[in-house]
Amino acid sequence: MRLFEAGQEHVKVGTGEALHRGEHRPNWVLERRTVREHGVVITGPEPKTLIDPVAPDELRAAVGAELRARTTNWGDGSWPRRELAVVGAQAFEVETACRALLTLEIGELSTKREAVEWALASLPARWSGLIEWSQMHPKDPAVDEGRIPEVLEFLGWAAGETT
Numbered sequence: 836m837r838l839f840e841a842g843q844e845h846v847k848v849g850t851g852e853a854l855h856r857g858e859h860r861p862n863w864v865l866e867r868r869t870v871r872e873h874g875v876v877i878t879g880p881e882p883k884t885l886i887d888p889v890a891p892d893e894l895r896a897a898v899g900a901e902l903r904a905r906t907t908n909w910g911d912g913s914w915p916r917r918e919l920a921v922v923g924a925q926a927f928e929v930e931t932a933c934r935a936l937l938t939l940e941i942g943e944l945s946t947k948r949e950a951v952e953w954a955l956a957s958l959p960a961r962w963s964g965l966i967e968w969s970q971m972h973p974k975d976p977a978v979d980e981g982r983i984p985e986v987l988e989f990l991g992w993a994a995g996e997t998t
């Protein structure tokens with residue numbers, strides 16, 4: 836798909852899921868950008884010939900919308916709370932928020948490592964402990980709901996920075 840169009844569907848599969856169709860969320864813009872600029876061709880044409888460039892403001896709009904959607908979905912129960920009870924999922928959400936905030940700042944996608952380093956140097960100090968904690972638990976399978984309120988507060992704060 837050359838451009839993002841809300842309401843369009845694509846084929847997708849996730850861990851523990853069967854192949855199915857799903858509606859494009861705002862993060863589809865980010866996926867298009869990544870494939871266009873960093874996709875590896877096994878056979879067929881270069882991604883740049885199939886996907887239009889993604890402008891910085893398009894990236895900013897997409898990360899803002901995705902961050903607000905994640906905040907809403909975790910907060911209202913649309914996404915199962917038991918999934919956020921996994922410590923690694925909490926760390927993922929913190930890193931994702933850092934990456935979204937850096938994209939808003941520079942209009943470009945970064946690695947999570949770059950985003951975390953930027954966040955520790957640039958965001959209010961009240962979030963430093965949570966961000967540092969996320970780096971110690973990136974794939975932690977333990978279930979612990981103790982940090983969920985702080986993670987959701989951070990996501991809400993970050994989503995507020997997108998407007």
